[in-house]
Amino acid sequence: MTVSKLSAIANLILQSHTADEEAHAVKLLSDFYLTFLAKRTPHPSDQIELPLQGGIALSFDHAADCLQDRLRTARFIKGVYQAIQELMLRFPDQKINVLYAGCGPFATILLPVLPLFKADQLQVTLIDIHFESVKFVKELFLTLNLSSFAESIAVQDAISYRHSSPDLHMVITETMFHALLTEPQVAITTNLAPQLAEGGIFIPEEVSVEVQLTSFAREPFLTTASVPLVSADYKRSAFAMLFSLNKDLGQSSFFINQAFHSPWFKIPALKKSEPDICIFTRVKIFKTLELGLAESLITNPYCLVSMLNLHPGAFIRFIYNFSDIPSWSYQLK
Ligand SMILES: C[S@@+](CC[C@H](N)C(=O)[O-])C[C@H]1O[C@@H](n2cnc3c(N)ncnc32)[C@H](O)[C@@H]1O
Known part of the structure; x- marks a missing residue:
């Protein structure tokens, strides 16, 4: 029964x-x-x-x-x-x-x-x-x-x-x-x-992580897990594709010393409508079954740094480290 x-x-x-x-x-x-x-x-x-x-x-x-x-x-x-x-x-x-x-x-x-x-x-x-x-x-x-x-x-x-x-x-x-x-x-x-x-x-x-320029305050963000959110889709600017974790990447020597370092990217001029550098996660569970932005707690956006703290024309790179508790950071030059 x-x-x-x-x-x-x-x-x-x-x-x-x-x-x-x-x-x-x-x-x-x-x-x-x-x-x-x-x-x-x-x-x-x-x-x-x-x-x-x-x-x-x-x-x-x-x-x-x-x-x-x-x-x-x-x-x-x-x-x-x-x-x-x-x-x-x-x-x-x-x-x-x-x-x-x-x-x-x-x-x-x-x-x-x-x-x-x-x-x-x-x-x-x-x-x-x-x-x-x-x-x-x-x-x-x-x-x-x-x-x-x-x-x-x-x-x-x-x-x-x-x-x-x-x-x-x-x-x-x-x-x-x-x-x-x-x-x-x-x-x-x-x-x-x-x-x-x-x-x-x-x-x-596959779990893809990507950096976009946006206004974090305006992004959809699921807080109460039991209330599914239909994500608003408005304009943000693609900045950098970081990596897609899948079984092949998991088998390769892609991560060095439990860390990923992106290439260097030139910081663009600040647009008022996109003051934040955020990391977006897309989860492809199997074939067409996916979790899009803020459809789940695991696909909420993450704000890494405000553009107001950065100098346009300088260079930034993104670092993911999972040797201890996984975290994101960035370096500037
Ligand atoms: C996010 S919960 C998910 C629970 C369940 N699988 C689900 O999908 O609803 C993650 C689970 O993984 C377990 N876990 C995390 N790291 C683990 C590890 N290194 N070895 C074994 N279990 C681990 C935690 O104890 C927890 O039960």
């Missing part, structure tokens, strides 16, 4: 077309999970974030809250479902091996679609750094009779984790914040992408 309710919600998410439909279906998923969460006794560690060399691992509570970032949740679930189907075509005679790194307490973007498959089609490995999240997700698998899908559910650090079987067809990780700040998406991608089998799929497929 319970798992059939989950299947019905998953189907509603997969069939949703508009942002309102997506948000409504994810609200049902949230209510579903909250019935299990309500029976749990809170643990003293539930609000503890874990700083790692590569980014902060969100606490149990904070990871559970990510579900409420509704367009994010809906589109990742759709992307994961479509990607599994694609892998079944690419690897017709094999059981598809999925690694979900940073599954949180709900395995939010994978667990809902599992009842739509058979356990002989798919096996999943779930890891998270927080013991309480792993414990809770294990209980969910048991309660929902989904344990036959689970190869392993364990406490592991995805930044250094080595997958034991050679045929890893899919990696899922959503361990990011806007502009790839704070959380360890890049460190995890650079560790896990090289472990994918040839023809495997990394979810999200």
